[in-house]
Amino acid sequence: MPSTKNRITPKKRMYFHSELRQCPHCGTKLKRHHTAWHKYVNTLNGIFDIWNMAYACPNLECPYPGSYFRSAEADALVMKHTSYGFDVLALVGELRFKQHYTLSELHEELNRRGVVTSERNCERLYERYLTLLRASVTDHLREVLAGVVQAHGGLLLSMDGVQPEKGNETLYVVREGFSGSILAAQNLKSGSAEELKRLLEPVEKLGFPIIGLLSDGQHSIRLAMSSLWPEVPYQYCQYHYLKDIAKPVMDLDRKLKTGIKKNLRGIRSLEKKIQSDDSEEAAIAKDYLAAVRAVLLEDGNPPLDLPGIRVYEEALAIQGSLQRSAKKGGSPTVRNS
Ligand SMILES: [Zn+2]
Numbered sequence: 072m073p074s075t076k077n078r079i080t081p082k083k084r085m086y087f088h089s090e091l092r093q094c095p096h097c098g099t100k101l102k103r104h105h106t107a108w109h110k111y112v113n114t115l116n117g118i119f120d121i122w123n124m125a126y127a128c129p130n131l132e133c134p135y136p137g138s139y140f141r142s143a144e145a146d147a148l149v150m151k152h153t154s155y156g157f158d159v160l161a162l163v164g165e166l167r168f169k170q171h172y173t174l175s176e177l178h179e180e181l182n183r184r185g186v187v188t189s190e191r192n193c194e195r196l197y198e199r200y201l202t203l204l205r206a207s208v209t210d211h212l213r214e215v216l217a218g219v220v221q222a223h224g225g226l227l228l229s230m231d232g233v234q235p236e237k238g239n240e241t242l243y244v245v246r247e248g249f250s251g252s253i254l255a256a257q258n259l260k261s262g263s264a265e266e267l268k269r270l271l272e273p274v275e276k277l278g279f280p281i282i283g284l285l286s287d288g289q290h291s292i293r294l295a296m297s298s299l300w301p302e303v304p305y306q307y308c309q310y311h312y313l314k315d316i317a318k319p320v321m322d323l324d325r326k327l328k329t330g331i332k333k334n335l336r337g338i339r340s341l342e343k344k345i346q347s348d349d350s351e352e353a354a355i356a357k358d359y360l361a362a363v364r365a366v367l368l369e370d371g372n373p374p375l376d377l378p379g380i381r382v383y384e385e386a387l388a389i390q391g392s393l394q395r396s397a398k399k400g401g402s403p404t405v406r407n408s
Pocket residue numbers: 094095096097098099128129130133134135
């Protein structure tokens with residue numbers, strides 16, 4: 072019997088939080104409130120256990136106390152009522168729509184890529200893909216959005232692009248965050264700011280107030296959004312943003328740490344020199360050397376707490392202490408003594 076529930080153990084559990092940190096209405100720091108949703112998501116990179124945490128404004132005087140802010144990025148990962156990632160959906164569209172795969176070929180290809188599914192489900196995914204591309208601002212959607220504005224003071228817009236394969240087109244999707252509605256979706260080759268702006272224009276024409284713009288760090292998306300809504304604050308999606316910046320920053324950090332370690336290499340000979348010295352000065356010097364040793368062991372917790380930066384800051388603190396001592400004249404003494 073074909074099973075629609077996937078029993079395979081997920082690769083990783085991931086928690087997503089509201090990208091907005093402060094209430095857009097009153098500026099109060101938002102507080103974690105409840106789990107908006109939680110599910111296993113089949114992506115082209117494996118199965119993930121995704122949690123989307125909703126935040127609320129704790130200010131009792133806030134004009135919109137009933138607004139919950141979820142992670143737009145988590146919402147962008149998976150389509151409502153399915154357990155398949157948007158990357159899978161985009162790939163299904165690419166293979167069937169553009170490359171004219173039959174359903175059975177499509178089924179085979181998805182399984183080859185580790186996405187466990189049935190032929191019937193491939194068909195369903197393809198139907199969803201076609202529905203997605205037809206997304207536009209209908210009268211019904213206009214009513215939904217008007218309701219959102221009344222309940223939350225404005226729309227929360229997000230936009231992002233999924234490219235299932237390098238070199239192919241990217242599927243861009245525009246969403247409204249409170250309602251989870253999809254306002255527009257289109258495959259674009261270049262994804263230039265001009266193209267993206269055209270995709271957003273029908274939304275702008277509605278004239279509804281926008282209280283926040285969210286997307287990953289992609290420059291053209293940010294340009295398109297801020298050209299249409301220059302006054303609205305723009306927020307990065309945290310995880311995307313981290314993923315993009317983490318690699319080069321971590322490489323630089325590793326170099327920094329290696330460099331500092333090289334400069335501190337001389338401590339072994341110093342340690343030997345004072346090993347059997349019982350004077351007070353030698354005892355103080357030994358404390359400093361122990362501090363330097365401890366610094367060299369720092370690991371940090373990348374990408375947010377970088378080991379190289381940590382080693383640098385602590386080495387700087389030790390250097391400062393030594394310099395203060397030297398200024399006082401004579402041998403290094405501990406601060407405040
Ligand atoms: Zn508030």
